Amino acid sequence: MTEAPGVTGGRTPGGKEIGLNGARRGAAAREIAATAGRAAYPFTAIVGQDEMRLALLAAAVDPGIGGVLVLGDRGTGKSTAVRALAALLPPMRAVEGCRYNCDPSGAGGLCDDCRARAAPLPSRTVQVPVVDLPLGATEDRVVGALDIERALTRGEKAFEPGLLARAHRGFLYIDEVNLLEDHLVDLLLDVAASGENVVEREGLSLRHPARFVLVGSGNPEEGELRPQLLDRFGLAVEVRTPNDLPQRVEVVRRRDAYERNPAAFGSAWAREEARLRRQILAARELLPDIEVGDAAIERAARLCMALGTDGLRGEMTLVRAARAVAALDGDSEIGDDHLRRMAAPALRHRLRRNPLDEAVATTRVERAAAEVFAA
Numbered sequence: 488m489t490e491a492p493g494v495t496g497g498r499t500p501g502g503k504e505i506g507l508n509g510a511r512r513g514a515a516a517r518e519i520a521a522t523a524g525r526a527a528y529p530f531t532a533i534v535g536q537d538e539m540r541l542a543l544l545a546a547a548v549d550p551g552i553g554g555v556l557v558l559g560d561r562g563t564g565k566s567t568a569v570r571a572l573a574a575l576l577p578p579m580r581a582v583e584g585c586r587y588n589c590d591p592s593g594a595g596g597l598c599d600d601c602r603a604r605a606a607p608l609p610s611r612t613v614q615v616p617v618v619d620l621p622l623g624a625t626e627d628r629v630v631g632a633l634d635i636e637r638a639l640t641r642g643e644k645a646f647e648p649g650l651l652a653r654a655h656r657g658f659l660y661i662d663e664v665n666l667l668e669d670h671l672v673d674l675l676l677d678v679a680a681s682g683e684n685v686v687e688r689e690g691l692s693l694r695h696p697a698r699f700v701l702v703g704s705g706n707p708e709e710g711e712l713r714p715q716l717l718d719r720f721g722l723a724v725e726v727r728t729p730n731d732l733p734q735r736v737e738v739v740r741r742r743d744a745y746e747r748n749p750a751a752f753g754s755a756w757a758r759e760e761a762r763l764r765r766q767i768l769a770a771r772e773l774l775p776d777i778e779v780g781d782a783a784i785e786r787a788a789r790l791c792m793a794l795g796t797d798g799l800r801g802e803m804t805l806v807r808a809a810r811a812v813a814a815l816d817g818d819s820e821i822g823d824d825h826l827r828r829m830a831a832p833a834l835r836h837r838l839r840r841n842p843l844d845e846a847v848a849t850t851r852v853e854r855a856a857a858e859v860f861a862a
C-alpha cells in the first residue's frame with residue numbers, strides 16, 4: 488500500500504505520527520480510499536513548480552544523474568509529481584518470470600538468471616514502478632535478503648529481492664529523506680549512481696540491475712539535511728506554496744476537477760500527456776548522441792569555480808543534467824541555455840556554508856551564472 492500524497496503528518500524517526508489533527512486524519516483516510524485504483528493526476532496538469540518538473544524529467548531521461556532531492560513545503564505535490572511522471576511513461580516490456588523486471592533487450596543489464604536463459608527471452612508488459620521507501624525499513628528489506636544458511640547447505644543462492652529490485656526501471660520515493668539513517672541513504676545513492684545492487688554477506692555475493700530514479704523529499708525546517716547527504720544527490724530543487732493568486736486558484740480549480748472526475752480530467756489532458764511521453768522517449772533515444780563540447784564543460788567548470796563548490800561532482804552533474812535537458816529539447820549539443828536552466832538544481836546544494844539558506848543559495852548560483860554566461 489502506498490501513501491496518498493499529503494496524508495503523512497510530521498513523523499518522528501521512530502515512525503510515530505505527530506501533528507495530525509482529527510479533521511485532517513479523516514480527510515487523509517478518505518484520500519487513501521479514493522486513491523486506490525483511480526487514474527494518477529496528469530503530470531502535464533501540474534501548475535507551476537517548473538524547476539521540480541524539469542529536474543524529474545531530466546532524471547527520467549537519464550537516471551544516472553543520481554537522484555533528485557525535493558526541498559520545501561508540505562502539501563506542494565511532491566509525491567503527486569513522482570506518481571504522475573511514472574504513470575505518464577509507457578508500460579515496459581519485462582522478462583517473463585524475472586524477479587527484477589529485466590529489460591528483455593538487455594538494456595541496463597540482465598540479472599544472472601536472465602543471462603543464463605536462452606534468447607529470445609519471453610516478455611510481458613508491466614507498469615513503470617513507483618516504490619515508497621518507508622522510514623523504518625531495514626537494510627535487508629531495501630537491498631534484499633540473502634539466506635546464508637540455505638545458500639551454504641543447499642549450494643544455491645537464496646535471495647529474497649528487496650525494494651531496490653522492485654524499483655528497477657522506475658522510481659524510488661523517500662518522503663522525509665532527512666529522517667532516514669545515513670548508511671541507508673549512502674547505500675541508495677550508490678546504487679542509484681551505479682545502476683546495480685550488490686549484496687554481499689559472509690563471502691557470498693549477488694548482484695542484479697537496479698536502475699531507478701531516486702527522489703527524496705525533505706523539509707529543511709523539520710530536520711537537518713547533512714551536507715554529505717546533500718552533496719550525494721544529483722539535483723536539488725525547491726518547491727514552495729505558490730504566493731501568486733491566479734496560480735493558487737488554478738491549482739485548486741484543477742485539483743477539484745480531478746477529484747470530482749479523475750477519468751474525465753485524465754481525458755482532457757490526454758493529448759498533452761501523449762506529447763510529453765513522446766518527448767521523453769525521443770530524448771532517451773537522442774541522449775547518447777548529444778555532443779558535450781569543450782566549451783560547455785569549460786562554462787560549467789567556470790561556474791563551479793566562481794561558486795567555490797567542493798570537488799568536481801558539481802560540474803559533472805551540471806553537464807550531465809544539461810545533456811538530458813538538451814535531449815528533451817531535441818538539440819544535438821549542450822548550449823548555455825541548457826546549462827543555465829540546470830545550474831541551480833545541480834549546484835545550490837553544493838555551496839559551502841549555509842547551503843540550505845535556500846534563497847541565498849539560489850541567488851548566489853543565479854548571480855554567478857549571469858556573470859559566467861555573459862562572458
Ligand SMILES: [Zn+2]
Pocket residue numbers: 582585586587588589597598599600601602
Ligand atoms: Zn532478470
